[in-house]
Amino acid sequence: MLISLAEYAKLHDKSSDTLRRLAGRGAFHTAQKIGRNWVLDSNEEYPVQKRSPKNGVGNTRATVVSLFSGCGGMDLGFVGGFEFLGKKYPKTGFEIIWANEISPAACKTYEQNIGSHIVNADINDAIDQMPKTADVVIGGFPCQDISINGKMRGIKGERSGLYTYIVEAVKKIKPKIFIAENVGGLLLKQNEYSLRKILEDFNALGYEISYQLYRAVDYGVPQTRERVFIVGTKKGLPKFTPPQPTKKHPITAKEAIGDLEGLAQNEGFSHIWSLANVSGEQGNRRLLADRPGYTIRAECHGNIQFHYSLPRRISMREAARIQSFPDTFLFPCKLRETERQIGNAVPPVLAWHVAKSAKRIVSE
Numbered sequence: 544m545l546i547s548l549a550e551y552a553k554l555h556d557k558s559s560d561t562l563r564r565l566a567g568r569g570a571f572h573t574a575q576k577i578g579r580n581w582v583l584d585s586n587e588e589y590p591v592q593k594r595s596p597k598n599g600v601g602n603t604r605a606t607v608v609s610l611f612s613g614c615g616g617m618d619l620g621f622v623g624g625f626e627f628l629g630k631k632y633p634k635t636g637f638e639i640i641w642a643n644e645i646s647p648a649a650c651k652t653y654e655q656n657i658g659s660h661i662v663n664a665d666i667n668d669a670i671d672q673m674p675k676t677a678d679v680v681i682g683g684f685p686c687q688d689i690s691i692n693g694k695m696r697g698i699k700g701e702r703s704g705l706y707t708y709i710v711e712a713v714k715k716i717k718p719k720i721f722i723a724e725n726v727g728g729l730l731l732k733q734n735e736y737s738l739r740k741i742l743e744d745f746n747a748l749g750y751e752i753s754y755q756l757y758r759a760v761d762y763g764v765p766q767t768r769e770r771v772f773i774v775g776t777k778k779g780l781p782k783f784t785p786p787q788p789t790k791k792h793p794i795t796a797k798e799a800i801g802d803l804e805g806l807a808q809n810e811g812f813s814h815i816w817s818l819a820n821v822s823g824e825q826g827n828r829r830l831l832a833d834r835p836g837y838t839i840r841a842e843c844h845g846n847i848q849f850h851y852s853l854p855r856r857i858s859m860r861e862a863a864r865i866q867s868f869p870d871t872f873l874f875p876c877k878l879r880e881t882e883r884q885i886g887n888a889v890p891p892v893l894a895w896h897v898a899k900s901a902k903r904i905v906s907e
């Protein structure tokens with residue numbers, strides 16, 4: 544239940560001024576401003592505060608190694624410091640010190656938007672160059688073999704077996720916490736064996752393991768995407784508490800992309816769209832203006848959803864919005880490659896919420 548900041552202050556025996564300052568710094572997951580007043584979920588835990596001479600309350604720097612980084616959707620969320628649909632997602636205090644990705648095009652996008660610490664190589668070749676220490680390891684391992692749109696070969700498929708590199712990285716780095724992300728389909732009956740094997744391998748690392756399905760729409764992403772996050776925390780540290788949903792009412796497609804309706808094609812802004820004909824099997828869906836968008840897929844070969852009111856498929860910028868990328872995030876590549884990078888990404892806004900929960904543990 545949403546309550547006012549003053550009511551929350553009373554519940555926690557704090558002053559409203561302190562809470563306003565914390566809310567302004569993004570210390571609460573569920574706080575949002577309605578007019579001039581803050582409201583937040585009454586169940587939100589009071590944030591752990593740590594003083595750091597450098598960065599102020601609760602914002603000690605923590606280092607992250609990122610695997611299978613793609614264009615950087617998850618990494619952007621982990622670092623924070625962006626705005627989406629008028630809402631600010633402040634810096635989290637995490638710093639990515641090393642990232643790896645096999646696709647040169649995705650690396651180019653990553654470098655332009657996130658940083659030059661990305662190493663463009665096959666993880667098999669790059670793993671020896673990885674830093675020896677970091678507070679956190681993150682990675683959205685390739686999911687084509689698990690996704691319901693893929694061939695469902697589970698972890699025996701070449702690409703999903705790549706989660707073993709996250710296992711390797713955790714063994715080497717011994718981070719305080721690691722976070723592995725994959726498609727919701729990992730929890731389907733067909734993937735029971737894969738899930739069991741993945742959890743077994745992560746459990747053998749001696750970490751507390753938990754996993755949960757997240758509906759991106761519950762966290763302010765205008766999309767019905769579902770993703771699983773598997774989290775491991777070092778024994779002795781507090782348990783990972785998943786972020787509380789922040790949205791009761793989903794952001795609709797019209798709210799997310801309505802302002803782009805009159806905009807002409809613009810390559811630099813990735814406001815370009817596929818002209819693929821309606822195909823027999825997939826990609827015939829039309830967005831509904833008053834509902835969130837459908838899951839944006841990486842390998843849809845131009846058969847991305849149609850606009851809810853215009854006679855065309857959605858543009859790459861509109862797809863990026865539906866994935867909660869800020870408009871300042873640019874994709875310096877052609878249409879199909881952009882489609883792949885956007886579809887592969889963890890929505891930055893969802894990743895930001897997960898990162899904030901992880902930061903509490905790392906700051907302990």
Ligand SMILES: C[S@@+](CC[C@H](N)C(=O)[O-])C[C@H]1O[C@@H](n2cnc3c(N)ncnc32)[C@H](O)[C@@H]1O
Nearest residue numbers: 611612613614615616617645665666683888889
């Ligand atoms: C699901 S995507 C990750 C997306 C990323 N987490 C994001 O939020 O943007 C998986 C990524 O793993 C990369 N990949 C696949 N095989 C790889 C390998 N052998 N070494 C390094 N990266 C690989 C793919 O190119 C793809 O970008």
